[in-house]
Amino acid sequence: MEKNLIAELISKFNGGVANPKEIQAIEQLIESGSIELDQLIVLENLDQQVSKLDAGSPSRRLDDQFYKLLAVERNHHISKTTSIPKIEWGNLFPRFALATSFLLVGLVGGFFLKSPTEDTSVKLLTQQVGELKEMMMLSMLEKESATERLKAVSLSSDMNQVSQKVTSALIKTLNSDENVNVRLAALDVLMNYAKDSDVRAELIKSISIQDSPLVQIALAELMVALQEKKSVSELKKLLRNEKTAKEVKGKIEKSIDVLI
Amino acid sequence: MLKVRDGAPDPLGLLFERYKKPLYGFFYGLTREKDLSEDLVQNTFLRILKYKHLFRGEGDFRAWMFHIARNVNNDHYRKKRINAKEELEDWQDKLGHQENSSTEMQRADEHQLLSMAMERLPLDKREVLLLSKYQEKKYQEIGEILGCSEGAVKVKVFRALQELKEVYRQLEKRM
Numbered sequence: 001m002e003k004n005l006i007a008e009l010i011s012k013f014n015g016g017v018a019n020p021k022e023i024q025a026i027e028q029l030i031e032s033g034s035i036e037l038d039q040l041i042v043l044e045n046l047d048q049q050v051s052k053l054d055a056g057s058p059s060r061r062l063d064d065q066f067y068k069l070l071a072v073e074r075n076h077h078i079s080k081t082t083s084i085p086k087i088e089w090g091n092l093f094p095r096f097a098l099a100t101s102f103l104l105v106g107l108v109g110g111f112f113l114k115s116p117t118e119d120t121s122v123k124l125l126t127q128q129v130g131e132l133k134e135m136m137m138l139s140m141l142e143k144e145s146a147t148e149r150l151k152a153v154s155l156s157s158d159m160n161q162v163s164q165k166v167t168s169a170l171i172k173t174l175n176s177d178e179n180v181n182v183r184l185a186a187l188d189v190l191m192n193y194a195k196d197s198d199v200r201a202e203l204i205k206s207i208s209i210q211d212s213p214l215v216q217i218a219l220a221e222l223m224v225a226l227q228e229k230k231s232v233s234e235l236k237k238l239l240r241n242e243k244t245a246k247e248v249k250g251k252i253e254k255s256i257d258v259l260i
Numbered sequence: 261m262l263k264v265r266d267g268a269p270d271p272l273g274l275l276f277e278r279y280k281k282p283l284y285g286f287f288y289g290l291t292r293e294k295d296l297s298e299d300l301v302q303n304t305f306l307r308i309l310k311y312k313h314l315f316r317g318e319g320d321f322r323a324w325m326f327h328i329a330r331n332v333n334n335d336h337y338r339k340k341r342i343n344a345k346e347e348l349e350d351w352q353d354k355l356g357h358q359e360n361s362s363t364e365m366q367r368a369d370e371h372q373l374l375s376m377a378m379e380r381l382p383l384d385k386r387e388v389l390l391l392s393k394y395q396e397k398k399y400q401e402i403g404e405i406l407g408c409s410e411g412a413v414k415v416k417v418f419r420a421l422q423e424l425k426e427v428y429r430q431l432e433k434r435m
Contacts, residue, residue, distance in 0.1 A: 023422075026418075027415050027418060027419075028282065029416050030411065030414045031409075031411035031412060031415050032411060033411060033413065037418060037421075040418070042425065043418065043421040043425065045421070046421055046424060046425055046428070047389075047392070047417075047421055049370070049371075049374055050374065050378065050393055050424070051391075052371070053289075053371060053374060053375055053378070054285075054287035055284065055288040055289060056284075056285075056288070056294075057284065058280055058281065058294075058301060059294070060296050061296040061298060062280065062284070062302060063280075063303055065298075065302050066276050066280075066301075066302060066305060067273070069302070069309075070272060070276075071272055071308065073272075073309060083364055092289070112371075123273065140295060144424075168341050185435050202399055209358075241304055260362040
């Protein structure tokens with residue numbers, strides 16, 4: 001339909017003079033999109049008034065009802081997400097059987113296909129743990145607390161193999177730690193490494209440095225146990241020292257007798 | 261709504277706060293009963309929860325919601341059909357009383373008159389006008405709700421407005 005005819009139809013409708021046939025034609029034009037509803041001014045005004053009609057607001061009753069519903073739904077949701085699924089043994093049995101067979105195959109396969117690099121890996125790991133322990137022990141020996149230093153010394157006693165760093169640190173502790181118990185503990189650990197000539201030499205040197213009777217006696221006993229004749233000169237130094245206790249001197253004399 | 265669909269019920273509270281008034285207006289426009297309209301709003305949200313998995317998230321939530329609301333309203337009237345005759349008689353009595361009450365008519369302003377005219381429209385015409393109002397004239401989405409084309413919706417709105425205009429004029433004459 002021509003634009004002019006459409007405009008005429010709209011004009012007639014807005015003027016309230018459109019006949020039923022023309023209204024039918026307008027309907028067809030609306031359906032096809034040739035006429036928009038807002039072009040029909042009378043109806044558009046009415047439609048706007050309908051849009052402005054206020055139906056009011058719902059009461060609190062609706063809110064109460066709805067939020068009760070929501071609470072029930074929330075609880076249902078929580079219980080659904082946290083509930084433990086019911087175990088159906090009948091269904092689980094074939095799964096267990098399958099899992100067990102896979103495990104057995106894995107174990108057998110693992111036994112025969114044992115990787116040659118596995119031992120190396122374990123050794124490497126053990127070595128790394130050992131190094132870590134050493135680091136911790138050396139760090140703890142520097143602590144002010146005597147208890148911490150004692151812990152450090154006992155930690156080194158758990159080690160199968162120790163580096164020179166550790167033995168040096170223990171010897172330093174034996175010679176210079178202010179606490180007698182720590183020094184005795186260090187000596188106790190060092191006994192394990194007395195086979196090492198360097199450690200043994202350091203132990204001999206330590207005899208004349210010590211001022212504690214307990215450590216002096218412990219060292220003298222160790223020398224006897226080790227049958228270390230080189231220690232005699234150091235032991236004699238203690239005998240000559242005026243500060244050495246009489247009881248210690250007696251013990252040292254006996255030790256020298258045994259060693260000679 | 262997508263969060264509600266995926267299992268979290270809390271966001272439904274937000275949707276409720278946003279749409280309770282338009283939904284209530286829609287039902288009130290159809291039923292003219294406050295308590296019933298509130299119950300129908302509640303039923304609509306119950307169905308939204310029940311059928312949340314059917315919301316695909318592609319279209320407009322409001323259109324989907326009004327589609328459900330329309331079904332809730334239809335189901336309500338289907339259940340009430342047994343008493344329909346009785347209700348119709350009550351409604352006619354009520355209408356007759358309103359028509360005869362000249363003082364009430366005189367007091368009625370333009371909005372009240374329009375409201376009364378709306379009340380006298382057949383249900384399908386009232387429904388299409390309410391959907392047009394609450395769906396903000398999105399005729400394509402109203403078409404999805406009603407199951408017809410956008411053009412057909414426009415024609416329905418045209419016819420409903422034509423009839424509303426006629427009823428309004430008649431009421432105006434009687435004032």
